[in-house]
Amino acid sequence: MTNHTDVLIVGAGPTGLALGIDLARRGVDALVVEKADALFPGSRGKGIQPRTMEVFDDLGVIDEILAKGGAYPTGAVWKDGRKVGEHRMFEPSETDPDTPYGTPWMVPQWRTQEILFARLTELGGTVAFGREVTGFTQDETGVTVEFASGTTVRTRYLVAADGGRSLVRRTLGIGMTGETVDPNPMLVADVRITGLDRDNVHVFPPHGDVGFLAVFPLSGTEDFQVIAQFPEGTDIDLSLDGIRGTVAARTHLAPEDVTELRWASDFRPRAALADRFRAGRVFLAGDAAHVHSPAGGQGLNTSVQDAYNLGWKLGAVLREGAPESLLDTYEEERLPNAADMLGISTQVHRGEVQRGKATQQLGLGYRNRSLAVDTRTNLPEDEDVLRAGDRAPDRTIDGVRLFDTFRGPHWTLLALDTKPPTAVGDAVRVVEGPAVETYGTGLFLVRPDGYVGWAGTTEDGLAEYAERYGLR
Template structure:
């Protein structure tokens, strides 16, 4: 590596400050992991693009301290209003379900991507960090101890050779969160197989007159040549324009070009675009990286998978990639076995594979004018039952399994206050729940750094003094435990282990392997 090099060291170098990179940075920051977050663009992304936050991602963002501000910034999805050529219309409301104790979030939340990422940067600043914009990864090399990267810094300064100033950065690990055209993936030589889906679309953020903001306006459903959607973006004065366009040829993304497209497809002269804040035309692809890890370098988010936008799965999958990797990096940097990092690809790549199939199937349905969505887009049923990080002793024949998402539940504290199970999970720690046992039974499991232990009991069991009471039976209904069971929950909110009281040796060995050493 040649050039004007300035030294720098960190534990994790994150390349790309979109939703995936910011999520990973927040998670590492709250774990006290030293990192650098760099972004090639000189300014944050200012478009809407991914605007739907699914229920499972809302749970993730609640844990990271972001959900309340995103709910305040965004809003629910409006009904879809299907306009006919004669001026009449029909409406289709998004299917909703009431929240339950186990699943407190049941509806997708609309937040334009630029507002989501702004909230993430605000949260990161609260934790004492910020992305470095205008920093482009040039190249990197890795060895047994770490990764050495060259970064070009757009400061206006130049080297004697005329190029931008460069910094040499040394990190224990490097994470590519740099999007579908990922330089990190390309430099690793990882194949990105898949297919182009034969659909090109325009998406733009515009201000306009002539349409109310109480609906997501749809024109020419079922016609890929004439479809047009205009969706009011919650928390802004903008509409998001979406329209398929011919595969070849130039597309005018200015006011005049977009107004002509709207007039032609809506058949109306009263809808008038007044300004364009962001616009893009892109070809839809479905591609999945062959690998997510090479040595000390990882891919997260769109660097590992790209897909059609149907179903609102992309940003959500990217956030959850980073949420899965963050706690594992933190654990290994504290001394956990390196093999823990292999479970990132083991768990997340199959999820992306399923997500690509789902979003492609929904795209095919959308071509026919069918925009219905079911529970599958909520991502609440995603889990890792086949993961090497799932233990059941003895095996459970039915109900909640190791590897499944850990449900929420209403509880009552010993002192009388109400709380939620998610409040016990919130934070970077592991959680061990002992059911149907006394407070003193917690001593059966020795204390460990990064582990919080809670005893949960039933109100009618007067013989046990517990930390929390399952006052309404929510915990029993969601977890179906037996008296004496121990339930270990991972930092990312998935059940790691169900272990009976007579199998504590197996639980001890499992926690050692997961990087939870005795204190």
């Protein structure tokens, strides 16, 4: 293992791997270290939201994600051994020219991590397994990270992607503000089952003192995921026999119908948000910064968005001459978004909000933040009007798909029914075309993470913006 790197990422979950990919494609020297000897083996974070699918498109893994997963099946509600109704996990949604991925996609977390790991390796990135971080110290020029082996690594920046019990966060002394979402403990397990079809999610509602149980066929595998709720204070038996007993007690299946246990865990649904996402040269991302109830399918997705936001900013500072102050915008942008998604996750868990548009993360953005500059005047009050800070939607202009143009670690300037300026350098890809619905007319400078950074009807102010972030 190297003793020096530009960025050291603690944790090889979806957050750490996505960040590693983004940095590798930018030519940033980064190292991912993982305490375990292998990737996480379970399916816990299985829902990929539409916005995260757009991120995976940009990172070069969407084809594998689509091939190795599938849409969520309709839920079949069971009672006394008979199907008695249907349950839809998500409100119906429609695809349109702005949104190429309209519905969530089910991929077991272990499979998502395998895909991300393969892409990181393809780009020349490295994961050092069996490397436990025990502490670190930072100064004005970098961070010295200590390992259980007695070795150290010097890094310019340290990113904590080491989960809800993050050692890095605790070492920094950053607190988490949170609440118990549900006092009832939960079981999640990957099993092999006979006697259930793979065309439905099988839902067994609660009755009496017994909580609900649901069985999900995991796309692209022979496995099912079992999720079960237990009364408060229950000590859940995670053994094969224990899970067999739970399934047999709440369904029409016999214990022996559960033929194999592949992974199991228990948890207490809670929501928590770190008080800060940055301390000096150390950043918190993923579960180290926010812990969600799994009900809304937001934890993994919000975590990948953290990595996507932080990756281009670290790359700009380390490789493109952008000012260090750009890194301050990571917390400015991500902490409020994480807080919003925590609220939605909790509301979904409690049945106050349905899974649908609110959980797809397509509407999240960074309006009114320091990187969002809109010089246009007299814009309508309509919230749907595209503004700086919003996600840049997909469209096809003169036969060119915008998402194909955005893909890659660069900025993009759209000149729509407007003469392109000469105020930006080679670091920006310029696309000319007629005005299109959603965008309208004008100049739109799209950030590397697919959000509109600057917008205007003329180029006045664009040169100053571009220079501020190392684009000239």
